[in-house]
Amino acid sequence: xxxxxxxxxxxxxxxxxxxxxxxxxxxxxxxxxxxxxxxxxxxxxxxxxxxxxxxxxxxxxxxxxxxxxxxxxxxxxxxxxxxxxxxxxxxxxxxxxxxxxxxxxxxxxxxxxxxxxxxxxxxxxxxxxxxxxxxxxxxxxxxxxxxxxxxxxxxxxxxxxxxxxxxxxxxxxxxxxxxxxxxxxxxxxxxxxxxxxxxxxxxxxxxxxxxxxxxxxxxxxxxxxxxxxxxxxxxxxxxxxxxxxxxxxxxxxxxxxxxxxxxxxxxxxxxxxxxxxxxxxxxxxxxxxxxxxxxxxxxxxxxxxxxxxxxxxxxxxxxxxxxxxxxxxxxxxxxxxxxxxxxxxxxxxxxxxxxxxxxxxxxxxxxxx
Numbered sequence: 001x002x003x004x005x006x007x008x009x010x011x012x013x014x015x016x017x018x019x020x021x022x023x024x025x026x027x028x029x030x031x032x033x034x035x036x037x038x039x040x041x042x043x044x045x046x047x048x049x050x051x052x053x054x055x056x057x058x059x060x061x062x063x064x065x066x067x068x069x070x071x072x073x074x075x076x077x078x079x080x081x082x083x084x085x086x087x088x089x090x091x092x093x094x095x096x097x098x099x100x101x102x103x104x105x106x107x108x109x110x111x112x113x114x115x116x117x118x119x120x121x122x123x124x125x126x127x128x129x130x131x132x133x134x135x136x137x138x139x140x141x142x143x144x145x146x147x148x149x150x151x152x153x154x155x156x157x158x159x160x161x162x163x164x165x166x167x168x169x170x171x172x173x174x175x176x177x178x179x180x181x182x183x184x185x186x187x188x189x190x191x192x193x194x195x196x197x198x199x200x201x202x203x204x205x206x207x208x209x210x211x212x213x214x215x216x217x218x219x220x221x222x223x224x225x226x227x228x229x230x231x232x233x234x235x236x237x238x239x240x241x242x243x244x245x246x247x248x249x250x251x252x253x254x255x256x257x258x259x260x261x262x263x264x265x266x267x268x269x270x271x272x273x274x275x276x277x278x279x280x281x282x283x284x285x286x287x288x289x290x291x292x293x294x295x296x297x298x299x300x301x302x303x304x305x306x307x308x309x310x311x312x313x314x315x316x317x318x319x320x321x322x323x324x325x326x327x328x329x330x331x332x333x334x335x336x337x338x339x340x341x342x343x344x345x346x347x348x349x350x351x352x353x354x355x356x357x358x359x360x361x362x363x364x365x366x367x368x369x
Contacts, residue, residue, distance in 0.1 A: 029124050033111065036120035039071050039082055051127050058100025074099055088118040096128070103132040150245055153187075154232065157241040160192045160206060172248060179221025195220060209239045223250045 024031055030048040032041050044052070044067055052063035059066075060073050071085075072078035074097060084090050088110035095106045105128045111119040145152055146167045154164040165188050173184045180187070181194050192206070193199035195218060205211045209231035216227045226249035232240045 030126055032123045032125070034071060034085070034121050034123070036086070036118070039085065041067050041069055041071060043067065048125075051125070054127055055099065055102045055104075055129075058102050074104075085121045088112070091121065096132075101129075102127060103129045151247060153244045153246070155192050155206070155241045155244075157207065157239050160203060160241075162188050162190055162192060163241070164188065169246075176220055176223055176248070179223070195225075206242045209233070212242065217249065223248055225249065226252075 025045045027045060028047055030051045031043075031045045032048050033043040034040065035042045049063050049066070052059065052066055056063055061069055070078075071081065075081045084093060085108065091108055091110040093106075093108045095108075097104050097106060104125050106123060106125045108121045108123050111122050113119045142164075145164075148166060149168060150166075151169040151172050152164075152166045153162055153169055155162050170184055170187075173180070173187065177184055182190050187194070191199075192202065196202050205214060206229065212229055212231040214229045216229070218225050218227060225246050227244055227246045229242050229244050232243045234240050
């Protein structure tokens with residue numbers, strides 16, 4: 001009876017071990033076990049072999065030859081790994097390692113035998129290269145967002161809790177701290193309601209991506225913020241939430257108001273000047289008509305003056321001819337006068353002689369008496 005029971009126990013133990021190996025071999029998780037004495041791989045299930053084949057280009061051995069190999073082939077500092085795995089007190093242990101540009105996530109647990117004896121480490125692992133590279137891309141994008149000279153915030157679609165704020169937003173909000181109900185360091189994790197006095201309308205608008213993109217201006221304390229809200233979607237087209245790019249537009253808005261006031265004043269001045277110009281134009285038009293009338297009169301007078309000038313010129317020509325003849329006659333008269341003058345002088349001499357004779361005759365007559 002006892003022998004039959006022992007035989008039955010051996011059958012059950014064998015069956016359980018075989019079933020357990022089948023279960024592990026069929027698991028969709030990559031599993032390996034190590035020999036504690038030399039840290040060689042003594043078991044790898046099908047999922048491990050398939051995963052190893054996907055990174056065969058970076059392995060020093062083929063996937064089919066991995067059992068019997070030391071785990072040192074996966075590590076740059078195998079001594080450290082050996083020390084860690086040799087003590088079950090260090091387990092469980094998780095790590096991410098890089099092998100030739102491929103990334104593996106490892107989780108090591110301790111296999112314990114009867115009586116709590118440490119048999120060796122069991123490794124579950126997976127290739128996470130795609131996830132790592134995707135995360136690296138995301139990290140690069142977030143680094144770019146952080147360094148952008150533009151204020152950027154993101155919120156979740158449900159409760160509109162702010163999930164991201166770049167460094168530029170943080171620094172831009174610091175001077176506006178007094179207008180916020182929370183410190184700027186606590187904006188991430190707070191609701192977008194902190195920026196709105198009446199949050200119901202913004203909530204309704206931002207909850208539906210069909211309303212986006214949307215531009216708005218809001219007042220925060222004494223300042224004006226200019227917002228542009230866009231919808232962010234995941235790879236499946238699901239609405240993740242709104243992304244807000246924003247700027248402090250207080251100075252720009254005040255400048256616009258001043259400009260509008262200045263333009264209004266200029267428009268009024270120009271309008272007044274235009275009215276005056278219209279009046280002046282009417283006066284000039286009347287003056288032009290009067291000038292045209294006067295110009296017509298002047299033209300008539302000019303024609304009359306031209307005719308008079310022509311007549312005067314004709315008469316001057318005649319006078320010139322007469323004057324020429326008069327000059328000739330005057331010359332002849334001058335010669336005649338000169339001859340008469342000489343004759344008069346001679347007559348004068350004769351008269352003087354006669355007077356002398358007469359005086360002498362008178363004197364003789366007196367003497368005779």
